[in-house]
Amino acid sequence: MRNKKTIIALSFISMLGFAVINLSIGAVKVDFMDIIRIIMERLGAIPFQNDISQSTKYIILDVRLPRIIASYFVGGTLAISGVAYQGLLKNPMADPYILGISSGAAFGATISIVFFGGIKILGIASINLTAFIGAVLVVFIVYNIAKIGNDVPITTLLLSGIAMSQFLAALMAVMMLLFGESLHIIIHWTMGSLSGKGWDKVISLIPYSLAGLAVLLYLSRDMDLMLLGDENANNLGVNSERVKKTILFTTSIITGAAVAISGIIGFVGLIVPHAVRIFTGPRHKILLPVSFNAGGILLMFCDTLARSIITQEIPVGIVTAILGGPFFIFLLYKKKREVF
Amino acid sequence: MDKLIEVKDLSFKINDKNIVDNLSFTINKGEFISIIGPNGAGKTSLMRCLSNNLKFDGEVRLKGKSIKDYGMKEKARIIGVVPQEYSLPFNFKVHDIVKMGRNPYLKKNQSIDKADSNIIIKAMQQTNTYEYKDRFYNSLSGGEKQRVITARALTQEPEILYLDEFTSNLDIHNQLEIIELIYEMNRLKGITVLSIMHDLNMASRFSDRILLMIDGKMEIFDTPENVMKEEILSKAYKMEMIIRENKVLNCSEIVPLRVKNKEPRKNQRIHVVSGGGTGEYIIEKLYAMGYDLSCGILADGDSDLAICRSLDIDCVIESPFSDFTADTIRENETRIKEADIILMTDVPFGHNNLVNLKSIERINDKKIIILHGVNRDHVRGEADRIIAEMKKKDNVFEAMNLGELFKCF
Numbered sequence: 001m002r003n004k005k006t007i008i009a010l011s012f013i014s015m016l017g018f019a020v021i022n023l024s025i026g027a028v029k030v031d032f033m034d035i036i037r038i039i040m041e042r043l044g045a046i047p048f049q050n051d052i053s054q055s056t057k058y059i060i061l062d063v064r065l066p067r068i069i070a071s072y073f074v075g076g077t078l079a080i081s082g083v084a085y086q087g088l089l090k091n092p093m094a095d096p097y098i099l100g101i102s103s104g105a106a107f108g109a110t111i112s113i114v115f116f117g118g119i120k121i122l123g124i125a126s127i128n129l130t131a132f133i134g135a136v137l138v139v140f141i142v143y144n145i146a147k148i149g150n151d152v153p154i155t156t157l158l159l160s161g162i163a164m165s166q167f168l169a170a171l172m173a174v175m176m177l178l179f180g181e182s183l184h185i186i187i188h189w190t191m192g193s194l195s196g197k198g199w200d201k202v203i204s205l206i207p208y209s210l211a212g213l214a215v216l217l218y219l220s221r222d223m224d225l226m227l228l229g230d231e232n233a234n235n236l237g238v239n240s241e242r243v244k245k246t247i248l249f250t251t252s253i254i255t256g257a258a259v260a261i262s263g264i265i266g267f268v269g270l271i272v273p274h275a276v277r278i279f280t281g282p283r284h285k286i287l288l289p290v291s292f293n294a295g296g297i298l299l300m301f302c303d304t305l306a307r308s309i310i311t312q313e314i315p316v317g318i319v320t321a322i323l324g325g326p327f328f329i330f331l332l333y334k335k336k337r338e339v340f
Numbered sequence: 341m342d343k344l345i346e347v348k349d350l351s352f353k354i355n356d357k358n359i360v361d362n363l364s365f366t367i368n369k370g371e372f373i374s375i376i377g378p379n380g381a382g383k384t385s386l387m388r389c390l391s392n393n394l395k396f397d398g399e400v401r402l403k404g405k406s407i408k409d410y411g412m413k414e415k416a417r418i419i420g421v422v423p424q425e426y427s428l429p430f431n432f433k434v435h436d437i438v439k440m441g442r443n444p445y446l447k448k449n450q451s452i453d454k455a456d457s458n459i460i461i462k463a464m465q466q467t468n469t470y471e472y473k474d475r476f477y478n479s480l481s482g483g484e485k486q487r488v489i490t491a492r493a494l495t496q497e498p499e500i501l502y503l504d505e506f507t508s509n510l511d512i513h514n515q516l517e518i519i520e521l522i523y524e525m526n527r528l529k530g531i532t533v534l535s536i537m538h539d540l541n542m543a544s545r546f547s548d549r550i551l552l553m554i555d556g557k558m559e560i561f562d563t564p565e566n567v568m569k570e571e572i573l574s575k576a577y578k579m580e581m582i583i584r585e586n587k588v589l590n591c592s593e594i595v596p597l598r599v600k601n602k603e604p605r606k607n608q609r610i611h612v613v614s615g616g617g618t619g620e621y622i623i624e625k626l627y628a629m630g631y632d633l634s635c636g637i638l639a640d641g642d643s644d645l646a647i648c649r650s651l652d653i654d655c656v657i658e659s660p661f662s663d664f665t666a667d668t669i670r671e672n673e674t675r676i677k678e679a680d681i682i683l684m685t686d687v688p689f690g691h692n693n694l695v696n697l698k699s700i701e702r703i704n705d706k707k708i709i710i711l712h713g714v715n716r717d718h719v720r721g722e723a724d725r726i727i728a729e730m731k732k733k734d735n736v737f738e739a740m741n742l743g744e745l746f747k748c749f
Contacts, residue, residue, distance in 0.1 A: 090429040149395075218448055225440050227428055231393050236496070237416035237444035282430035 079295025082269030108134020135256030192317030212254035377553035420498030441495025483514030686713030
């Protein structure tokens with residue numbers, strides 16, 4: 001038990017350290033101590049620091065800090081969604097997008113880009129809204145296609161998810177052909193980016209993200225048992241159909257919320273759960289919080305690279321894939337015997 | 341007796357086909373029940389209905405209450421299910437798997453306490469899994485995995501264990517070890533056992549009652565002696581078999597013979613002179629080849645007689661340990677006359693059955709085949725002398741072994 005708490009505590013401390021380091025990196029270098037002073041000043045713990053310029057304070061507090069927090073929560077959300085999907089589908093290849101959330105979101109975003117441009121609806125950029133709706137709607141459709149009576153068999157769920165993804169991808173391709181002038185924006189969106197995410201985006205994501213984590217943690221032992229198969233879980237006192245529905249509902253909402261603000265960032269939801277499982281084992285009670293944190297740190301780190309390697313910003317989805325791919329292959333090669 | 345499970349008019353359909361067809365029966369507390377039947381008879385479906393994992397028609401009452409009214413955890417505190425061993429998509433440790441059996445007793449976020457730990461450890465010790473509690477489940481052998489899954493079911497502290505062909509993937513050592521453990525739980529702890537078995541001999545040996553299913557229907561639900569009958573089982577499994585008494589284990593035992601239909605009748609009759617088990621193999625084989633057979637004289641209780649009876653072969657029988665009477669000898673000689681060929685196994689001859697040899701000694705008009713035997717004379721050389729005389733005749737052939745013997749046909 002102590003061991004478990006130590007792992008969780010260590011991962012959170014390292015997250016805070018990472019956050020400070022990432023805050024300092026960028027086109028404008030800011031000293032570590034200055035960052036801490038700026039944050040302390042904002043929190044009211046120390047008086048006004050007049051040796052730090054207003055523009056530095058602005059860069060740290062209103063540009064980098066919200067972006068880093070957003071990246072943390074997007075990464076964390078994708079990672080726990082990945083954990084949940086891999087467990088639910090009993091399939092190590094599953095990621096948060098496997099049931100078509102990504103194509104649903106991308107399709108929603110495409111519609112918005114093509115038809116609505118930069119309109120805001122109820123203060124929310126239409127692109128975020130349609131992406132969220134697309135994501136959740138697709139899972140809803142996939143779920144209902146897959147449903148047989150009251151049960152949702154994994155195989156039909158996976159198949160209808162894949163079919164739906166392919167279909168939406170085709171529709172998107174058609175739209176990209178028809179509206180060539182939006183091509184660049186659509187592609188950029190689908191690659192995923194956290195560029196220019198302000199406090200409003202952070203605030204729109206955090207409640208979903210934390211609520212999702214809480215729900216999944218609450219169901220953590222049921223999720224362990226469901227890895228034994230639905231019927232075995234039933235025989236051990238788990239209402240697996242209900243748990244399955246709750247998890248599907250929760251993960252699609254939180255993934256939708258994350259994707260809506262960040263676009264499609266691949267790999268985090270696939271590799272983080274696996275990488276963490278190597279260290280923590282497959283039990284969800286520890287796997288979920290550590291994955292959340294690891295996913296957050298990974299995306300934070302990748303996003304910092306994305307905005308600082310070259311002067312032009314790289315879509316963070318590319319960075320996660322370029323870094324994550326080889327790292328995962330390395331882990332797989334080293335640990336395959338123990339884990340799989 | 342306490343009724344634990346009462347089943348009334350239970351049916352389960354897939355596309356209007358009755359997989360389980362209108363079953364009614366009762367299982368009492370403390371019984372060891374086996375469900376047997378050919379593949380596709382509906383055994384597993386029945387068991388899944390009894391654990392409320394399928395939507396069925398009719399009624400299943402567990403401890404007097406309809407199983408549909410049970411909460412998931414409440415049910416899991418009474419019924420423990422041991423499925424066939426399986427692999428997991430992710431690698432849990434053995435200890436984690438066994439611990440899952442406590443889930444029915446825990447609230448959502450409640451951790452196990454000392455008492456739970458003790459139950460887990462005890463279940464692992466009973467199943468001999470404690471020594472590898474820290475190993476990865478997926479790295480275990482089939483037998484070890486099966487023991488872990490059994491330990492998990494015991495951790496549920498169930499009143500009844502459901503076992504679904506839980507020994508199918510195991511070698512005989514592991515099979516027996518697991519069944520002995522379950523049997524011990526049944527006899528010592530009073531845990532009721534409901535087990536789907538493919539091994540009829542295991543079912544016969546350990547069960548209080550056996551439920552035989554054919555095509556979704558309950559053919560018979562009775563004690564092993566009453567179920568393990570050739571006319572019942574050969575119909576169920578559509579094959580020929582012999583049921584005999586296993587005297588070592590004091591239970592009925594099945595010897596499966598063949599599924600393939602025997603060769604067409606040859607319209608040739610063979611009279612077999614055998615005894616003491618020397619004819620079992622030969623008689624069965626000739627029967628399968630389509631010959632009409634007769635056999636004699638055999639003493640009642642002779643193991644050759646058992647196979648003749650189960651194959652319905654015409655036999656001349658005499659009471660054991662008594663001299664053969666003139667009547668039986670005459671009866672036997674009639675059979676010999678009717679036969680086209682006479683076959684003598686490597687049966688030993690003593691004072692009682694020497695007459696069998698004497699009856700064929702002077703037959704000159706039929707083919708006689710003698711299987712070579714050693715130390716068969718227990719009448720001070722008389723049998724050996726008769727056989728030596730016979731072998732000089734043209735109609736008598738000696739086969740040195742079974743291979744040569746069957747070449748004569």
